[in-house]
Amino acid sequence: MSHPLTRVLTLLELLQSNARLTGAELAERLDTDVRTVRRYTAHLRELGIPVEAERGRYGGYRLARGYRMPPLVLTNDEALAVVLGLLAAERLGMGTAAPASAGALVKIERVLPHALREPLAAMRETLSFTANAVSGEAPETRVLLSLAQASRSRTTVGIGHRSWREEHTERDLDPYGVVFHTGRWYVVGHDHLRDGLRTFRIDRIVSLTPRDRRFTAPDGFDPVAHLTSTLAQGSYRWQVEVTVHGPLDTIARRVPRSAVTLTTRPDGVLLRTRAERLDGVAHLLASLEWPFTVHQPDELRGALRSLADRLAAIAAQGPAGPPR
Numbered sequence: 273m274s275h276p277l278t279r280v281l282t283l284l285e286l287l288q289s290n291a292r293l294t295g296a297e298l299a300e301r302l303d304t305d306v307r308t309v310r311r312y313t314a315h316l317r318e319l320g321i322p323v324e325a326e327r328g329r330y331g332g333y334r335l336a337r338g339y340r341m342p343p344l345v346l347t348n349d350e351a352l353a354v355v356l357g358l359l360a361a362e363r364l365g366m367g368t369a370a371p372a373s374a375g376a377l378v379k380i381e382r383v384l385p386h387a388l389r390e391p392l393a394a395m396r397e398t399l400s401f402t403a404n405a406v407s408g409e410a411p412e413t414r415v416l417l418s419l420a421q422a423s424r425s426r427t428t429v430g431i432g433h434r435s436w437r438e439e440h441t442e443r444d445l446d447p448y449g450v451v452f453h454t455g456r457w458y459v460v461g462h463d464h465l466r467d468g469l470r471t472f473r474i475d476r477i478v479s480l481t482p483r484d485r486r487f488t489a490p491d492g493f494d495p496v497a498h499l500t501s502t503l504a505q506g507s508y509r510w511q512v513e514v515t516v517h518g519p520l521d522t523i524a525r526r527v528p529r530s531a532v533t534l535t536t537r538p539d540g541v542l543l544r545t546r547a548e549r550l551d552g553v554a555h556l557l558a559s560l561e562w563p564f565t566v567h568q569p570d571e572l573r574g575a576l577r578s579l580a581d582r583l584a585a586i587a588a589q590g591p592a593g594p595p596r
Contacts, residue, residue, distance in 0.1 A: 279304065280312050281382055287323065287335045294332040309333075348388060354380060355392050359399060411457050411474040416450070418480050419459050423447040426486050428464075432479035433472060440478075441465065446487040449495030450474070453503070460495040462487070471502055510547045510569055515540045518562030526560060540564075550575040 279302050286293060286301060295306040302309065313323045313333055322336035358377050377396065381389050422429045430444050443465035451458045456473055463470035516523055517540035524534055532545040540562070547553050554575040557564055566572050 278378055280315055281378055283309070283312050284316060284321065285382065287333060290334075292326070292332040292334040298333060351380070351384060351388050351392055352395070355395060356399075359396060411477070415477050415480050416457060416474055418482070419447050419474065419477075420450050422482065423449055423459075423461075426489065428483040428485040428487055430481040430483055431472070431477050434476045434478050436476075444483060445470075445472070446489070448489045448493055451495050451499045453496075453499055458499055460498055469498070471499055510550055510553075510571070512543075512545045512547055512550075512553055512569065512572060513567040514543045514557065514564050514572075515567065516543055516557075516560060516562050516564045518560070523560070523562070527556065551579070554579045 282302060283298060286298060293301075295309050298309045299306045302312075313325065316323050322339055324334055324336055326332055326334070355377065381393060384392070418429065421427075426446075428444055428446050430442065433441050433443065435441070443463055445459070445464070446462040447459050448461045449459070451460060457475065458471055459474055459477075460469070460471050462468070515537060520534060520536050520541050523541050523543075527534070527543065532543055535542040535544070543564075545553070550569075550572050553572060557576065558579060566576075
């Protein structure tokens with residue numbers, strides 16, 4: 273069964289290509305019922321598309337005389353850029369609460385010429401990503417856009433916030449910037465309730481009200497740097513420091529920069545990070561091609577030995593697999 277959004281768009285196409293169709297004819301072509309057709313036509317009217325309904329034996333639905341949807345004219349490169357952007361946004365978890373990416377893809381593919389539509393559909397169906405898809409709570413579109421607008425105009429907003437403990441608070445916020453980081457949306461700014469710089473997950477903002485008050489952000493403030501620094505200093509169990517004896521540029525491409533800091537030293541690169549579990553750090557270090565020296569914690573050496581023992585045991589297994 274097709275998605276309701278697809279049926280609404282198909283209804284629009286049918287109305288554009290036919291002078292008039294009855295509710296029963298539309299229901300048959302859409303594989304639904306007449307009552308649902310009425311709901312779809314109401315949705316089109318809400319979008320500003322003038323659908324007229326004529327009652328009676330010979331009545332039906334049609335678009336207002338002279339109305340046509342404007343064509344979407346894109347070059348091959350432009351169409352590919354739009355489709356790849358939508359696919360990447362969906363993969364990275366950048367979508368909002370509504371199925372916006374899927375709806376946009378459907379609309380674009382339906383109005384493109386066949387010569388462009390087929391190759392782009394093939395790209396959508398065959399494209400693979402090396403990174404895993406990110407899943408997380410998506411923010412409301414209205415809240416996300418309102419925060420971005422308030423940040424640009426330097427306008428204070430009132431927000432209703434729900435903490436991870438399900439505690440609700442009302443506070444005023446000067447939003448310095450909106451940041452997307454590892455599958456989640458954040459806003460960084462001055463919190464009037466706590467009178468300090470704070471970071472909020474946008475999916476936990478349940479309401480937003482513009483205030484008639486402007487603010488000035490600190491000179492040179494970098495929301496991305498503040499967010500990554502705040503997350504890196506979270507309440508993790510272990511503080512890790514390791515010198516990796518290799519080149520900085522190459523190491524930086526092999527480690528998650530949002531979770532570690534790298535500092536050049538005469539004998540290599542000092543890697544600092546925080547971790548709740550050391551086995552993950554051991555796997556990360558083992559995946560690098562350069563030797564390294566552990567500074568702290570000593571328990572990391574034990575995690576590395578455990579990983580080495582497991583790998584050695586696997587390597588010693590015969591072709592029949594582990595003994596029973």
